[in-house]
Amino acid sequence: MAIIAYREENGPFTSIEDIMNVPGIKEGTYEKIKDKIAIE
Secondary structure, rough: HHHHHHHHOOOOOOHHHHHOOOOOHHHHHHHHHHHHOOOO
């Protein structure tokens, strides 16, 4: 999965918007999943 590969290479996300840096995740996808994203 692209999200896991991105995190392994770049470390954890610091904000939920950072997920849009993952190849294939653009604003439309972000809007659909943003309520399910948590930063710890």
